[in-house]
Amino acid sequence: MLNTKRIQSAQARMKQQGIDAYLILTHDDYIYFFGEDRYQPRAVIPAEGVPIVVTFTGEEAEVKESLGVEDVRVFGSVGQQIKDVVQVMRGMMGEKEKLTIGVQMWFSTPAFLLNMFQRANPFVNVVDIAPVMDELRMIKDASEISLMQRAAEIAGIGMETAVKTLRAGITENEVAAEVEYAMRKSGGHGVATPVFVNSGIRSGWLHGTASDKVIEEGDFVVLDLVPRYKGYCANLCRTFVIGTPSAKQVEMFETYKDAQAAGRAALRPGAKMRDIDAIAKKVFTENGYGEFYVAGISHSIGLGFEETPAPTIHPGDSGIQICDGMTVTVGHPVLSVPGTGGVRLEDTFHISEGKAQPLTVFPSELV
Amino acid sequence: MLNTKRIQSAQARMKQQGIDAYLILTHDDYIYFFGEDRYQPRAVIPAEGVPIVVTFTGEEAEVKESLGVEDVRVFGSVGQQIKDVVQVMRGMMGEKEKLTIGVQMWFSTPAFLLNMFQRANPFVNVVDIAPVMDELRMIKDASEISLMQRAAEIAGIGMETAVKTLRAGITENEVAAEVEYAMRKSGGHGVATPVFVNSGIRSGWLHGTASDKVIEEGDFVVLDLVPRYKGYCANLCRTFVIGTPSAKQVEMFETYKDAQAAGRAALRPGAKMRDIDAIAKKVFTENGYGEFYVAGISHSIGLGFEETPAPTIHPGDSGIQICDGMTVTVGHPVLSVPGTGGVRLEDTFHISEGKAQPLTVFPSELV
Numbered sequence: 001m002l003n004t005k006r007i008q009s010a011q012a013r014m015k016q017q018g019i020d021a022y023l024i025l026t027h028d029d030y031i032y033f034f035g036e037d038r039y040q041p042r043a044v045i046p047a048e049g050v051p052i053v054v055t056f057t058g059e060e061a062e063v064k065e066s067l068g069v070e071d072v073r074v075f076g077s078v079g080q081q082i083k084d085v086v087q088v089m090r091g092m093m094g095e096k097e098k099l100t101i102g103v104q105m106w107f108s109t110p111a112f113l114l115n116m117f118q119r120a121n122p123f124v125n126v127v128d129i130a131p132v133m134d135e136l137r138m139i140k141d142a143s144e145i146s147l148m149q150r151a152a153e154i155a156g157i158g159m160e161t162a163v164k165t166l167r168a169g170i171t172e173n174e175v176a177a178e179v180e181y182a183m184r185k186s187g188g189h190g191v192a193t194p195v196f197v198n199s200g201i202r203s204g205w206l207h208g209t210a211s212d213k214v215i216e217e218g219d220f221v222v223l224d225l226v227p228r229y230k231g232y233c234a235n236l237c238r239t240f241v242i243g244t245p246s247a248k249q250v251e252m253f254e255t256y257k258d259a260q261a262a263g264r265a266a267l268r269p270g271a272k273m274r275d276i277d278a279i280a281k282k283v284f285t286e287n288g289y290g291e292f293y294v295a296g297i298s299h300s301i302g303l304g305f306e307e308t309p310a311p312t313i314h315p316g317d318s319g320i321q322i323c324d325g326m327t328v329t330v331g332h333p334v335l336s337v338p339g340t341g342g343v344r345l346e347d348t349f350h351i352s353e354g355k356a357q358p359l360t361v362f363p364s365e366l367v
Numbered sequence: 368m369l370n371t372k373r374i375q376s377a378q379a380r381m382k383q384q385g386i387d388a389y390l391i392l393t394h395d396d397y398i399y400f401f402g403e404d405r406y407q408p409r410a411v412i413p414a415e416g417v418p419i420v421v422t423f424t425g426e427e428a429e430v431k432e433s434l435g436v437e438d439v440r441v442f443g444s445v446g447q448q449i450k451d452v453v454q455v456m457r458g459m460m461g462e463k464e465k466l467t468i469g470v471q472m473w474f475s476t477p478a479f480l481l482n483m484f485q486r487a488n489p490f491v492n493v494v495d496i497a498p499v500m501d502e503l504r505m506i507k508d509a510s511e512i513s514l515m516q517r518a519a520e521i522a523g524i525g526m527e528t529a530v531k532t533l534r535a536g537i538t539e540n541e542v543a544a545e546v547e548y549a550m551r552k553s554g555g556h557g558v559a560t561p562v563f564v565n566s567g568i569r570s571g572w573l574h575g576t577a578s579d580k581v582i583e584e585g586d587f588v589v590l591d592l593v594p595r596y597k598g599y600c601a602n603l604c605r606t607f608v609i610g611t612p613s614a615k616q617v618e619m620f621e622t623y624k625d626a627q628a629a630g631r632a633a634l635r636p637g638a639k640m641r642d643i644d645a646i647a648k649k650v651f652t653e654n655g656y657g658e659f660y661v662a663g664i665s666h667s668i669g670l671g672f673e674e675t676p677a678p679t680i681h682p683g684d685s686g687i688q689i690c691d692g693m694t695v696t697v698g699h700p701v702l703s704v705p706g707t708g709g710v711r712l713e714d715t716f717h718i719s720e721g722k723a724q725p726l727t728v729f730p731s732e733l734v
Contacts, residue, residue, distance in 0.1 A: 039574030056661075058571035058703025077662050079682055105479040112472040112495075128479075177551035184544035189577075190561055204425035207406030210556075294423075295444050315446055336425025 001035050002067050006136065007045060013132040014047040014102065021046040021092055022102045022129050023085070023117075025109055028303035029133060031231040034067050042081070044088050054084050082120060089121050102129030106304070134308040138300060139325035144232065145350055145359075148302065148327055152234035152348055152359040154188040154227045158195075159236055159362050162225075168217045168242050172197035176210035179225065188227040192305035196224035196237075203239070203343075204336035206294070217243040220341035222334065226305050233305050235329045236360040237346035245366055248340050252289070253366045256335050256343045259283035260364075263297050263330040267322060267349060267356035273298055273311050274318035276330065284335065294333035301329050301348055326351045327359065368402050369434050373503065374412060380499040381414040381469065388413040388459055389469045389496050390452070390484075392476055395670035396500060398598040401434050409448070411455050421451050449487060456488050469496030473671070501675040505667060506692035511599065512717055512726075515669065515694055519601035519715055519726040521555040521594045525562075526603055526729050529592075535584045535609050539564035543577035546592065555594040559672035563591035563604075570606070570710075571703035573661070584610040587708035589701065593672050600672050602696045603727040604713035612733055615707050619656070620733045623702050623710045626650035627731075630664050630697040634689060634716060634723035640665055640678050641685035643697065651702065661700035668696050668715055693718045694726065 010033070014022060022045045024030050030041030033051065042054040052071045055063045060074045073088065075081040092099060103109060103117075105128040118126060140148070161182035165175050176195040183191070196208030203220035215221060224237040239256070241249050259280040266279045280297040284290050296312035309317035312332055322328065331346030345364050349356035377400070381389060389412045391397050397408030400418065409421040419438045422430050427441045440455065442448040456466060470476060470484075472495040485493060507515070528549035532542050543562040550558070563575030570587035582588060591604040606623070608616050626647040633646045647664040651657055663679035673679055676687035679699055689695065698713030712731050716723035 037576065039572065039576060056573035056703070058573060058701065058705065058709055061705060062568050062571075078680065103478075105477075105482070107477045107479075109478045110472075110474045111470075111476045111478045111481040113474075114478040115472070173551065173554075173556065177548060180551065181544060181548040184540065184547065187540075189540065194557055201429050204429075205406065206423035206425060209404065209406060313445065334425065336423070338425065338428060342425055 002051065002069055003033055003035060006033055007051060009136055010045060010132055011047055013135070014045075017102075017131050018100055019047060019102045019127060019129070019132060020096075020099045022132065024104075025113070026104050026106070027108070027231065028307075029104060031303055032137065034069075036066060037231060042085070044085075046092060052088055054081065054088070082116070085117070086120050089124060093123065098123055098125050100125045100127055102127055102132060104129050104133070130308065137302060138308060139323070140302060140327050140350070141325075144302065145327070147230050147232040148234055148348070148350070148359055150187070151227055151229040151232050152236070152361070154183050154186050154229060155225045155234045155236035155360055156362050157186045158183040158225045158227060159223065159238055162197075162223050163240070166215065166221060166240060166242065168215060171212050171214050172199055172202075172210040173212055175215070175223075179223070183225070183227045188229060189231075190228055192226040192228050192233045193224070196222060198222040198342070200341065203341035204334065204338070205342065206334055206336070215242060218246070220249060220343065222342055222344050224344065224346065231303050233301055233303070234348045234360055235301055235305070235346055236348065236362060237331060237344045238362060238364060239343045239345060239366070241366050246340075248337075250366065251287070252335055252337060252340065252343045255284060255287040255289055256331070256345050257364055258287070259297070260331045260345050260347070264347075264349065264356050267298070267328060267330060267351065269321075269323045269351060269354055271322050272318065273309050273320050273322070277311070277318065289335060289337070292335055292337055296332055298328050298330050299332055301327055322351055324351050324354070328356070330356075369418065369436055370400055370402060373400055374418060376503055377412060377499055378414055380502070381412075384469075384498050385467055386414060386469045386494060386496070386499060387463075387466045389499065391471075392480070393471050393473070394475070394598065395674075396471060398670055399504065401436075403433060404598060409452070411452075413459060419455055421448065421455070449483070452484070453487050456491060460490065465490055465492050467492045467494055469494055469499060471496050471500070497675065504669060505675060506690070507669060507694050507717070508692075511669065512694070514597050514599040515601055515715070515717070515726055517554070518594055518596040518599050519603070519728070521550050521553050521596060522592045522601045522603035522727055523729050524553045525550040525592045525594060526590065526605055529564075529590050529605075530607070533582065533588060533607060533609065535582060538579050538581050539566055539569075539577040540579055542582070542590075546590070550592070550594045555596060556598075557595055559593040559595050559600045560591070563589060565589040565709070567708060570708035571701065571705070572709065573701055573703070582609060585613070587616060587710065589709055589711050591711065591713065598670050600668055600670070601715045601727055602668055602672070602713055603715065603729060604698060604711045605729060605731060606710045606712060606733065608733050613707075615704075617733065618654070619702055619704060619707065619710045622651060622654040622656055623698070623712050624731055625654070626664070627698045627712050627714070631714075631716065631723050634665070634695060634697060634718065636688075636690045636718060636721055638689050639685065640676050640687050640689070644678070644685065656702060656704070659702055659704055663699055665695050665697050666699055668694055689718055691718050691721070695723070697723075
């Protein structure tokens with residue numbers, strides 16, 4: 001069902017920013033406003049008036065019923081879908097000479113689609129919708145927290161399965177299969193990033209995948225899970241060693257654990273994103289790992305796996321202040337030491353009552 | 368290992384097109400040239416000389432060993448990664464005032480990254496790399512066909528699992544869990560699109576997902592699978608009815624089956640993409656379903672789930688001629704009839720020795 005309160009908040013901000021309408025092309029904001037998802041989310045929220053959903057003819061009845069939106073435009077082909085959007089734009093023109101339309105400028109807005117849209121609508125001035133949406137999405141309401149809590153539980157079930165499955169001789173991909181399956185079976189709706197199972201030399205990767213590499217005795221294994229529940233994500237990452245860890249492996253692991261704990265303790269309303277980073281970096285440096293530290297220990301999470309503030313992507317976000325209602329991870333970058341491998345521990349927190357309450361719960365043990 | 372032959376073919380085409388270098392930002396072309404994948408594929412292929420890979424410090428040793436690329440630039444932060452790319456660009460300038468850089472303009476090149484790239488490199492003229500890559504990637508070599516064959520086998524295993532799992536009372540998401548698991552266990556490396564399990568009213572969707580909806584007696588269930596094997600996709604879609612189908616359901620199913628067969632028979636070197644569409648549409652029209660037909664029965668497939676020619680996305684591609692070596696699906700659009708639901712049957716074919724040889728093999732039976 002359409003969330004009227006959220007739509008009104010967005011409309012108020014659109015008016016402040018001089019944006020005539022928000023053209024939704026991505027899953028996250030479609031879910032945010034309409035409470036459900038579809039493969040091709042297409043909608044227009046004007047600064048004033050009712051939202052317009054653009055959908056395939058075969059989905060019309062169901063869209064009307066499940067969203068409660070009156071103004072549903074239907075298309076029967078790709079060409080018609082584009083024409084529908086243009087028509088909606090023209091209908092909004094009224095006396096105006098130019099329309100200012102907000103679009104999300106993040107990973108899932110393809111460059112070529114935006115170019116096509118601009119060519120088809122020469123009277124439209126496209127702007128980034130971030131100044132409208134970031135403030136809204138940064139602060140989670142109770143219903144969002146409960147969905148993220150569920151995603152966090154599912155991540156915990158995935159990690160438990162990983163611990164049961166991990167042994168020397170199994171491939172990364174076999175571990176990923178079991179983890180993915182356990183998360184789906186416990187109610188998860190897929191993953192926001194592929195399940196990472198990075199072992200041995202691959203544990204040093206900045207990001208990961210699961211490959212056909214066989215996991216060996218003595219390998220560091222980094223497991224990073226970001227399941228979704230009704231669109232919402234939780235991020236849980238742990239690092240294990242198969243067999244007996246070396247002194248160096250233990251040292252790296254303990255250093256990461258200390259840095260994560262220090263970062264979490266600093267995660268309070270009033271602190272800036274960069275403060276968390278500085279505190280974590282200090283721990284790495286004191287332990288002799290300063291040169292291997294990759295900036296960006298924290299990022300916000302919700303309908304997006306990495307969303308504003310995400311200094312991990314937009315360095316400018318490091319000046320954003322933490323406040324109650326945010327959901328933030330601590331432990332994003334890998335501590336990668338050539339010759340030994342990599343360690344990461346990441347958890348998702350809800351800033352509430354002045355401190356960071358964990359959403360993901362799983363012991364951090366190396367073996 | 369770096370595929371020298373493919374790099375040379377691309378370089379020859381780049382020179383013809385006046386493109387100084389191809390900046391790779393996407394998985395498909397990275398795999399195409401380097402034979403392996405990483406989470407952030409970043410490389411530059413100059414029109415002349417050796418390719419340059421840009422990677423995270425912790426991945427350097429492994430990249431050098433596995434790719435055999437000499438020129439590897441390493442970064443330790445997001446900011447540095449951007450600087451590295453700028454530096455590579457500047458290094459290529461020589462006496463030139465402007466550089467022409469090709470970038471892939473498809474779904475996975477985000478609008479904001481391209482904008483950032485252009486702002487950071489004002490001396491660069493960005494062009495679409497399609498005129499270089501499309502011709503190369505359209506025609507598959509033997510090694511590509513064998514990877515797609517493997518992906519097709521995995522899709523078959525997934526569909527077999529679906530048939531075993533489907534029953535009234537189970538949710539779409541539970542079916543997706545079993546199918547995804549079976550495909551991973553049999554060697555698949557994840558999926559190119561989420562496993563679609565669309566039942567009842569949802570079977571009429573143009574595209575799909577798997578939801579918590581319970582599958583009921585009499586439901587149409589559309590199952591669409593696109594597993595990946597080493598980056599390569601195969602697409603297999605089937606529609607089932609739980610219990611006894613209605614006469615209308617049987618009629619829709621048989622019509623789709625006939626249209627798919629007619630499309631396949633027409634899939635020969637010399638025919639154009641639009642011919643396949645016209646023939647399929649004729650069958651739908653003769654059976655009284657013309658008004659429900661959505662154009663685009665065929666698209667190419669390979670490292671991309673939908674790649675050129677893809678009239679399903681770019682209507683202009685419908686003029687492209689089919690030739691030996693292509694891999695194409697037949698059966699893309701859903702036949703969606705309000706009140707009854709939707710039917711789709713899709714298979715992947717290899718055009719070889721003048722006709723369409725099936726890669727995916729699975730019986731088309733409604734019950």
